[in-house]
Amino acid sequence: xxxxxxxxxxxxxxxxxxxxxxxxxxxxxxxxxxxxxxxxxxxxxxxxxxxxxxxxxxxxxxxxxxxxxxxxxxxxxxxxxxxxxxxxxxxxxxxxxxxxxxxxxxxxxxxxxxxxxxxxxxxxxxxxxxxxxxxxxxxxxxxxxxxxxxxxxxxxxxxxxxxxxxxxxxxxxxxxxxxxxxxxxxxxxxxxxxxxxxxxxxxxxxxxxxxxxx
Amino acid sequence: xxxxxxxxxxxxxxxxxxxxxxxxxxxxxxxxxxxxxxxxxxxxxxxxxxxxxxxxxxxxxxxxxxxxxxxxxxxxxxxxxxxxxxxxxxxxxxxxxxxxxxxxxxxxxxxxxxxxxxxxxxxxxxxxxxxxxxxxxxxxxxxxxxxxxxxxxxxxxxxxxxxxxxxxxxxxxxxxxxxxxxxxxxxxxxxxxxxxxxxxxxxxxxxxxxxxxxxxxxxxxxxxxxxxxxxxxxxxxxxxxxxxxxxxxxxxxxxxxxxxxxxxxxxxxxxxxxxxxxxxxxxxxxxxxxxxxxxxxxxxxxxxxxxxxxxxxxxxxxxxxxxxxxxxxxxxxxxxxxxxxxxxxxxxxxxxxxxxxxxxxxxxxxxxxxxxx
Numbered sequence: 001x002x003x004x005x006x007x008x009x010x011x012x013x014x015x016x017x018x019x020x021x022x023x024x025x026x027x028x029x030x031x032x033x034x035x036x037x038x039x040x041x042x043x044x045x046x047x048x049x050x051x052x053x054x055x056x057x058x059x060x061x062x063x064x065x066x067x068x069x070x071x072x073x074x075x076x077x078x079x080x081x082x083x084x085x086x087x088x089x090x091x092x093x094x095x096x097x098x099x100x101x102x103x104x105x106x107x108x109x110x111x112x113x114x115x116x117x118x119x120x121x122x123x124x125x126x127x128x129x130x131x132x133x134x135x136x137x138x139x140x141x142x143x144x145x146x147x148x149x150x151x152x153x154x155x156x157x158x159x160x161x162x163x164x165x166x167x168x169x170x171x172x173x174x175x176x177x178x179x180x181x182x183x184x185x186x187x188x189x190x191x192x193x194x195x196x197x198x199x200x201x202x203x204x205x206x207x208x209x210x211x212x213x214x
Numbered sequence: 215x216x217x218x219x220x221x222x223x224x225x226x227x228x229x230x231x232x233x234x235x236x237x238x239x240x241x242x243x244x245x246x247x248x249x250x251x252x253x254x255x256x257x258x259x260x261x262x263x264x265x266x267x268x269x270x271x272x273x274x275x276x277x278x279x280x281x282x283x284x285x286x287x288x289x290x291x292x293x294x295x296x297x298x299x300x301x302x303x304x305x306x307x308x309x310x311x312x313x314x315x316x317x318x319x320x321x322x323x324x325x326x327x328x329x330x331x332x333x334x335x336x337x338x339x340x341x342x343x344x345x346x347x348x349x350x351x352x353x354x355x356x357x358x359x360x361x362x363x364x365x366x367x368x369x370x371x372x373x374x375x376x377x378x379x380x381x382x383x384x385x386x387x388x389x390x391x392x393x394x395x396x397x398x399x400x401x402x403x404x405x406x407x408x409x410x411x412x413x414x415x416x417x418x419x420x421x422x423x424x425x426x427x428x429x430x431x432x433x434x435x436x437x438x439x440x441x442x443x444x445x446x447x448x449x450x451x452x453x454x455x456x457x458x459x460x461x462x463x464x465x466x467x468x469x470x471x472x473x474x475x476x477x478x479x480x481x482x483x484x485x486x487x488x489x490x491x492x493x494x495x496x497x498x499x500x501x502x503x504x505x506x507x508x509x510x511x512x513x514x515x516x517x518x519x520x521x522x523x524x525x526x527x528x529x530x531x532x533x534x535x536x537x538x539x540x541x542x543x544x545x546x547x548x549x550x551x552x553x554x555x556x557x558x559x560x561x562x563x564x565x566x567x568x569x570x571x572x573x574x575x576x577x578x579x580x581x582x583x584x585x586x587x
Binding site for chain 2: 113
């Protein structure tokens, strides 16, 4: 089946090592909370603000999850040293959108998918199905993997170690003008490619509408 | 049999420390045979940990395939070209990558992303069965519950004929030591909802459900999701997020709270979870349906618990039996109708809860469909 999604808002951010100017002090007023945010959480919160997020449902995608926290834990296990409780509570894949729900005081549905290089397609398919109920949905796709073992793990040669895309969407019966062609972006994690392709196409269109095939 | 727009459980299976199949698990629940045992070699401080490790010489992957094989073999499906795979897991291939890291002396060089990542389970299953498509949900302890929610949405949208939901999580050093760092691991089998409860037991397990529109005796009636928007690990003390998820599930099911006969609680055995969930249940269900947590027998199977406990809830409805709460001696919330013995009771509606880190909440309503003849 095919579902057409109108792109109401879109945002993208990426950096070789660390995304700067994510406006954490503006977006996250509580200092203690701000200090606990993971890199992916900071990017997710920033991207949400860029598409005027208020309290919509969220479908979040990440291929690698919270690799910094995960690496800290496994190193502690290997070295038999104390595990940081903060690292563990920040280690699950839904961490960024959990923080986003807290900051936005959103008690609605928030879910997370992870399918390695197909992650952004999974975000789009999941979001399209959930959007059939007639609500706007925030689609978020973030991967931040600038961690201590990245040189051992980075076999794709991705140069942008932090990147994220946000699309605010709703179902439409209008004809699509964006069709996913699986473009490749060698500097960005493949887990974001389809979402990034839509972001790039949407920028050039007055009324961007993407066709999602499920 | 003719198909309807309603969604039914077509086949189901489960495996965990309490039993290698769904009948063994349900029998353990009725006989109070806990699968929680003390194990060496998991906690880095060298102490024993009370966890739910499956007692088998087979690998976790083999045990998972056995459950999936059984469910698919018992179905009438000739192939899986119109069956969508939806996986729920919180750790994926974590235990495998832990082994690689430790055996290689602290190096990630040998780690294969197809085996390490959350995606590893769907990757493995797809290689064997060639499903129409697959998506993996990873929302910590609600992973497979969110997978079930999405399965219902896929079928309602008419995106496929069937959905296979697989909830699977194996024991990993990260989860055992992580929960220990949070100070919520019990050194004995957990005693959910008891005033003297001492925490939870990390466990492993697999739950498998084939969902579709062909009528069966168990209908997937309603699903509800919510967020606490409160704290990254602690639930809202009044269970506000839990209440919202339950109410959303009841609304989706189109039923009132007072028809629920049995609640399979998330009931982890931690102070914070049981207190919040108990308050939510008391406030929404003044008619005091039977409430039980099965985690003192199965352990907390993390991302798999939603699927496993939905299988248990379906079996309770099928058999008309609510298992007792193992070793419950001093209920903390007296208004909760906690089953203190096995109850044989005719039931129509059951609710199953799952709650996770970050205040991610899912509730699911099942209906027993009685033969009109």
